[in-house]
Amino acid sequence: MGELIEIGIVCKNKSLYCEMLDFLERHLTNEETVQIISVMDNWHYDNMIEINSIEEAENYMETKIVTIEKRSPCEQIGVSVEKNKKGYIIECWINPYKEVIGKEYSNFINEIIKYLKDKNMVDVCGIGKEVSVDYDKSIYSLINDSHNIDIWLISQQFxxxxxxxxxxxxxVII
Structure with missing residues (x-):
């Protein structure tokens, strides 16, 4: 099984989660996927429920954590959305069930950078493998104390x- 590639985004517009889900779906090689949408109070999975549609999930995004996962026999993608005092935290992941290294990994990162630059919606974004980021910290500490981030995207104003x-x-300043 490969490493989880993660993209952590702080932004002001929750609609970016949908666009990131579309972006990740383009990297699925198997069309036979199972979609799981969960809503929970916190990352301890308290009061977790599964719901049936993304439209229904949007009703929870102001007060709960929402995760949307798509799984196939050979890979898994997902996006979570949670609101905190900084705005919306959108965490995206792709698990290709293989190691992505070298040029393939660099190309994927460059594709993410171009995609997010074009959207002009990101305050700060960290990209890496098996990352650790504490979104409750100040932005300075969030960046400084994170682990396994290979590159940061930061809006110029931010x-x-x-x-x-x-x-x-x-x-990369965007």
Whole structure:
């Protein structure tokens, strides 16, 4: 089984989750997928329920965590949406059940960067494998204390407003 490639986004517009789900779906190689949509109070899975449609899920996004997963025999993708004081946290993942390395991984990252630049909706985004990010921290600490992030995408205004210039990170200002 391969490493989980993760994309963590802080943004002001929850509609980006739908676009990221579409982006990830284009990387599925098997059309036979099972979709699972879950709603829960927290990441301890308290009061978790499964629901039937993305439209229904949107009713919960202001107060609950919503996850949308698509699974096939050879890969898995997913998107979660949760609102906090920074805006919306959209976490995306793809598990190709194989290791993605070298040029294939670089190309995937470059594709994500181009896609998100064109959307112009991201405040900050971290991309990596098996990442650890604490979205409850200040933006400076969120970035500085994260693990396994290969590259950050940071909007220019967000970069200036949060005084991030002294962080020693690999970043693309968008």
């Amino acid at each position: 970069f200036i407003d949060n005084k991030l210039s002294n962080l020693n990170i690999k970043a």
